[in-house]
Amino acid sequence: xxxxxxxxxxxxxxxxxxxxxxxxxxxxxxxxxxxxxxxxxxxxxxxx
Ligand SMILES: [Zn+2]
Numbered sequence: 001x002x003x004x005x006x007x008x009x010x011x012x013x014x015x016x017x018x019x020x021x022x023x024x025x026x027x028x029x030x031x032x033x034x035x036x037x038x039x040x041x042x043x044x045x046x047x048x
Pocket of ligand 1: 008009010011012013029030031032033034
C-alpha cells in the first residue's frame with residue numbers, strides 16, 4: 001500500500017496516510033483530531 005499526502009481541512013496540517021484506490025478509509029488528523037482529511041493532489045494544474 002502506498003502513502004500519500006493528506007491535508008487537514010480544519011488546521012491545514014499535511015500528513016502521510018496509507019492510501020488505496022477506491023477504498024475509503026477513516027483518517028484522523030494527529031494534530032487537531034479532525035477527520036476532515038482530503039487527499040493532496042500531486043499534480044497541480046496551473047491555470048493561465
Ligand atoms: Zn488538523
